[in-house]
Amino acid sequence: MQYEAGNYDVIVIGAGHAGAEAGLAAARQGAKTLVLTINLDMVAFMPCNPSIGGPAKGIVVREIDALGGEMGKNIDKTYIQMRMLNTGKGPAVRALRAQADKFAYQHEMKKTLENEPNLTLVQGMVESLIIEDDTCKGVITKTGAMYYSKTVIITTGTFLRGEIILGELKYSSGPNNQQPSIKLSEHLEELGFELVRFKTGTPPRVNGNTIDYSKTEIQPGDENPRAFSYETTKYITDQLPCWLTYTNEFTHQIIDANLHRSPMYSGMIKATGARYCPSIEDKVVRFKDKPRHQIFLEPEGRNTEEVYVQGLSTSLPEDIQHQLIRTVPGLEQAQMMRPGYAIEYDAIVPNQLWPTLETKKIKNLYTAGQINGTSGYEEAAGQGLMAGINAGRRALGKDEIILSRSDAYIGVLIDDLVTKGTNEPYRLLTSRAEYRLLLRHDNADMRLTEIGHKIGLISEERYQKFLAKKEKIEAERERLQSIIIKPKQEVQELIKSLGGSELKDGIKASDLLKRPEMSYAHIAQIIPSEVELDDEVIEQVEIQIKYEGYIEKSLQQVERLKKMENKKIPIDIDYDAINGLATEARQKLKTVHPLSIAQASRISGVNPADISILLVYLEQGKIARVSNE
Amino acid sequence: MQYEAGNYDVIVIGAGHAGAEAGLAAARQGAKTLVLTINLDMVAFMPCNPSIGGPAKGIVVREIDALGGEMGKNIDKTYIQMRMLNTGKGPAVRALRAQADKFAYQHEMKKTLENEPNLTLVQGMVESLIIEDDTCKGVITKTGAMYYSKTVIITTGTFLRGEIILGELKYSSGPNNQQPSIKLSEHLEELGFELVRFKTGTPPRVNGNTIDYSKTEIQPGDENPRAFSYETTKYITDQLPCWLTYTNEFTHQIIDANLHRSPMYSGMIKATGARYCPSIEDKVVRFKDKPRHQIFLEPEGRNTEEVYVQGLSTSLPEDIQHQLIRTVPGLEQAQMMRPGYAIEYDAIVPNQLWPTLETKKIKNLYTAGQINGTSGYEEAAGQGLMAGINAGRRALGKDEIILSRSDAYIGVLIDDLVTKGTNEPYRLLTSRAEYRLLLRHDNADMRLTEIGHKIGLISEERYQKFLAKKEKIEAERERLQSIIIKPKQEVQELIKSLGGSELKDGIKASDLLKRPEMSYAHIAQIIPSEVELDDEVIEQVEIQIKYEGYIEKSLQQVERLKKMENKKIPIDIDYDAINGLATEARQKLKTVHPLSIAQASRISGVNPADISILLVYLEQGKIARVSNE
Numbered sequence A, B: 001m002q003y004e005a006g007n008y009d010v011i012v013i014g015a016g017h018a019g020a021e022a023g024l025a026a027a028r029q030g031a032k033t034l035v036l037t038i039n040l041d042m043v044a045f046m047p048c049n050p051s052i053g054g055p056a057k058g059i060v061v062r063e064i065d066a067l068g069g070e071m072g073k074n075i076d077k078t079y080i081q082m083r084m085l086n087t088g089k090g091p092a093v094r095a096l097r098a099q100a101d102k103f104a105y106q107h108e109m110k111k112t113l114e115n116e117p118n119l120t121l122v123q124g125m126v127e128s129l130i131i132e133d134d135t136c137k138g139v140i141t142k143t144g145a146m147y148y149s150k151t152v153i154i155t156t157g158t159f160l161r162g163e164i165i166l167g168e169l170k171y172s173s174g175p176n177n178q179q180p181s182i183k184l185s186e187h188l189e190e191l192g193f194e195l196v197r198f199k200t201g202t203p204p205r206v207n208g209n210t211i212d213y214s215k216t217e218i219q220p221g222d223e224n225p226r227a228f229s230y231e232t233t234k235y236i237t238d239q240l241p242c243w244l245t246y247t248n249e250f251t252h253q254i255i256d257a258n259l260h261r262s263p264m265y266s267g268m269i270k271a272t273g274a275r276y277c278p279s280i281e282d283k284v285v286r287f288k289d290k291p292r293h294q295i296f297l298e299p300e301g302r303n304t305e306e307v308y309v310q311g312l313s314t315s316l317p318e319d320i321q322h323q324l325i326r327t328v329p330g331l332e333q334a335q336m337m338r339p340g341y342a343i344e345y346d347a348i349v350p351n352q353l354w355p356t357l358e359t360k361k362i363k364n365l366y367t368a369g370q371i372n373g374t375s376g377y378e379e380a381a382g383q384g385l386m387a388g389i390n391a392g393r394r395a396l397g398k399d400e401i402i403l404s405r406s407d408a409y410i411g412v413l414i415d416d417l418v419t420k421g422t423n424e425p426y427r428l429l430t431s432r433a434e435y436r437l438l439l440r441h442d443n444a445d446m447r448l449t450e451i452g453h454k455i456g457l458i459s460e461e462r463y464q465k466f467l468a469k470k471e472k473i474e475a476e477r478e479r480l481q482s483i484i485i486k487p488k489q490e491v492q493e494l495i496k497s498l499g500g501s502e503l504k505d506g507i508k509a510s511d512l513l514k515r516p517e518m519s520y521a522h523i524a525q526i527i528p529s530e531v532e533l534d535d536e537v538i539e540q541v542e543i544q545i546k547y548e549g550y551i552e553k554s555l556q557q558v559e560r561l562k563k564m565e566n567k568k569i570p571i572d573i574d575y576d577a578i579n580g581l582a583t584e585a586r587q588k589l590k591t592v593h594p595l596s597i598a599q600a601s602r603i604s605g606v607n608p609a610d611i612s613i614l615l616v617y618l619e620q621g622k623i624a625r626v627s628n629e
């Protein structure tokens, strides 16, 4: 029996990594928000690797934080280890990565949701949406609760018609043997959404007491305290190490000998897997000549002996998994506590979405996270945040917020999804961004705090601190650009001692800093700043000056991009009325409905010739529009 | 595909409250033990009230601890509040009750299992048993793993063909929406076990931030530190309060008006519920004239805002649950985070078991916990411990351990189950024990440490401490029995000040202590002990002396019982060969197979006349036996 259960501004279906951010973002903007989830004990659950961050993903977490999201704060409260990756390389590829206490992570996020004033967290399985006039008006749960709302965000992860596969075994299930979401998937299909079938997988977990760590290499956390959130001031100093070991020819032999029992190769799994999170059987088959693959042993938390065997993701039968594990140095005697498995699920082809993550088909309905064809907690959280922002703003009668590809990795991610769609689980990589040098770990706040503040997710206090930091950076840059360092003896000696070539003449401090051997600390030795500058300010000054040339070049490119982005295309433009477009281009444009010439030019199959035609057509000013009926 | 996955002494199916104790007891006795559970994230999960202990149940926890079990230690590490109940009443009804941090409780127990040397904890769903010649030889899981063992213990709780019921909704599920265990139940049926369908229920949880506590009464924890385990030395001082409120006529009106939608009354639930854990609809219907019922608001943990609404257990539809909650003072604005529900499941009729908890039908197969028709964590844990002890001992070639009704509540519980069966979920109550004054909270160690030590579950160190304590008690009792207190002035004054009548003559210190106004502290004021005695020793001395008369009487009854217990009945006795037994008695005796005349006399339907005939028959010495074919 159905009953009216309440009215909200925003309803979020799901409290995974996307749902948690979406719910908090909506509520914190002032929207009365309901978050529904299948099982309250599994809020922000990590079904796979117990870690947050890494290349590109770590930068997304910083961006989420700069926009006022929660993931960074939550992992800062619950990590067991924190490391900055690629410290030896340029600033564009540096990224923070944390090992999580995965249970603490869940509990902390759940508590945050429970304590958020405008947010109601309720256990419930949504089975259908309330749709009137192609507009979403609410949801209906399995228990008959009809919740009404102005906007709805679906963040159902891998639950839609989920099926777990393990060797010859296949059964209907959500991740980690949770209840799958079947009716909602059928409902989306009935509404006319195009769904694809994707799959992902997870490795076995072993009991840490049965690992011989002496045969592995220790991977400790960083000694310097680090945090994802710009607001974190307390650091966890008691870190746990991870451990590195490798597969070998015996591992690979076992896999080769049992490929016929692999659901991936036997044809049992038809769904498409993530290219960048391959299973071990995939790796062995694809990289035949690689003698070994890395295996990281990662604790699942402080209060458990379960250890995640990163690198051994597999859907081979359980007996083969036992065998595989025992071939790995350190794991000869390891007890497997749970086997790895693959999961198949329905995703929405994401070019059915606007860049706000609203669906084109149903107004006021948004989707975010793994349902949009991505893979990864951070990708999910980034989308969840943006969907929460936009669904909240729609409900509150405000305009939309779209990040561009030059603003953030989150912009790249969403633009890729809605413009290109995806025919395999999409993972964010640094190589997907054309302005990598701009989208850095260190400057996420510089790029995004302004927006976060504008939409009300960054507090005034934090914003003022941010402005002060920005001012200090500017002032110090200007100081270094204005001071001429003379070739005095002490300067020459310092330069010599660093292996540089002596000054012939006076040089701007900023130009001296550009020399590879010079750091800000050296410059400050010669011309100390009168105000005290903290590390974050110094880091910015240093990077901005040292990489000035590259950054300038990127910014010029961004300028050109912005011009193209400013050439807007009305969403109801009638492409059939434009002469000369190639058939494929016309088709793609009609599917994607790009909002700007910039976006149109990124659609595969839309060529420069088509873009020129489109530009000319738009400039004429007389635009044919598709009627709304 | 099936594969051989390993050989063990003992396999435990399930890691709930029964399974955890069973696994640890077996492993700690030296048996190589495998514990299999459906979901490793749910070890020792509390699907209902977040608390351990209370009348009778609390004493069971003490008994478990005295025998070397884990429940007491685990709750001592994870409680949020501890209270001694009935402190104003006699020692027989005193009992400790703790509110648990239910997540910490799970994690702590899981870690203990993970770190137990002889124990392997593995995620796996058992679908069938390996049976040869009516003997259990192992188990087979869903993934095809065949584990062999000498003995197997089934502790599957409410998972066997579990179905969740909530208003008009009914679906296949384990507790808390976990996977149900369907195949194993079918398998047990095929093996010829008689199963019954029972049900239990749980109340809704609400968000603590939405409770107006000012309308409720605070229930703080005890200020004195207390613990369940005799080994605990560290106490948690930071306690959280619970809160008391009540239902009222409005609550009851809503229930009355919606009884037709209650699955209990609409006929949807056919299974039998626990009389002593009634749902609120039950209470309202059964106690029509009661104007209100107690509602305790209990936090589910330290790191969550979820609050358990004890007293509002229900399977009414979700919409009615929302309404019910809002009638309760303090809950007018409360957000329901999850609804209450009922669960139906299969249990084994427990008279199919020997008092060791081995099944009569299949050798080396044991069952323990809710599967045996009980309800409650403590009842489950007590059985789990005994099954673990006996299955372990069988595997190691040792004799069995059976607690008698005068040893422990656990003895009462198991004897009731195997002797009387049960046609509703069985809950332990103090009224079920005939020797209540012997089975006290305070003396569990006196009763059981000897056994715990004998079977290897109590360390030598702890045993020596126990012996020292016992000695001190004896010595002090003897001292008080030997010293005559003279009617000196200071004595008379003390007595007068306590409102007692003055001594006429000298009196034994122990006799003076028996006076109701006197406590041990008063006696010690007159004749201080030379050795220092800790509170536990003093408590024993005081209770043993003050209640000497009653205890003596109980002990005499126990003597008589022991005599009857020593009159053993061979398990293969042929009751058909005994003339004169009433038909019902003959039938019952053939079903229950009592091991002693004492047990036989407790079977309902076996009358004193039948017992006399049986006694005469046994004394003749020529006993007809059923052939083994």
Ligand SMILES: Cc1cc2nc3c(=O)[nH]c(=O)nc-3n(C[C@H](O)[C@H](O)[C@H](O)COP(=O)(O)OP(=O)(O)OC[C@H]3O[C@@H](n4cnc5c(N)ncnc54)[C@H](O)[C@@H]3O)c2cc1C
Pocket: A013, A014, A015, A016, A017, A018, A019, A036, A037, A038, A039, A042, A043, A044, A045, A046, A047, A048, A049, A124, A125, A126, A127, A155, A156, A157, A158, A159, A160, A175, A176, A181, A184, A200, A201, A202, A277, A313, A341, A342, A343, A368, A369, A370, A371, A374, A375, A376, A377, A380, A381
């Ligand atoms: C087995 C496995 C292996 C993985 N391996 C990797 C990997 O190697 N690399 C990687 O980057 N990522 C991996 N992932 C993906 C990662 O887990 C997800 O990307 C991430 O959790 C997605 O977040 P999400 O918020 O979109 O979905 P989830 O975190 O899955 O959350 C979905 C939420 O929706 C809720 N929900 C679903 N249906 C309903 C409904 N009908 N009504 C109400 N609530 C509903 C659920 O209860 C849940 O709270 C893996 C996932 C799985 C399951």
Ligand SMILES: Cc1cc2nc3c(=O)[nH]c(=O)nc-3n(C[C@H](O)[C@H](O)[C@H](O)COP(=O)(O)OP(=O)(O)OC[C@H]3O[C@@H](n4cnc5c(N)ncnc54)[C@H](O)[C@@H]3O)c2cc1C
Pocket: B013, B014, B015, B016, B017, B018, B019, B036, B037, B038, B039, B042, B043, B044, B045, B046, B047, B048, B049, B124, B125, B126, B127, B155, B156, B157, B158, B159, B160, B175, B176, B181, B184, B200, B201, B202, B277, B313, B341, B342, B343, B368, B369, B370, B371, B374, B375, B376, B377, B380, B381
């Ligand atoms: C909704 C609900 C309400 C309740 N209300 C009350 C109450 O009001 N008062 C009260 O005293 N008690 C109540 N209980 C009962 C209490 O939860 C149980 O008595 C107690 O948990 C039983 O412990 P157990 O160890 O027997 O089973 P559980 O704690 O349920 O553990 C069963 C274990 O077996 C495992 N398992 C099951 N099948 C398989 C299989 N095929 N293979 C491998 N593993 C398997 C499960 O994974 C689990 O680990 C309630 C229970 C539920 C579910």
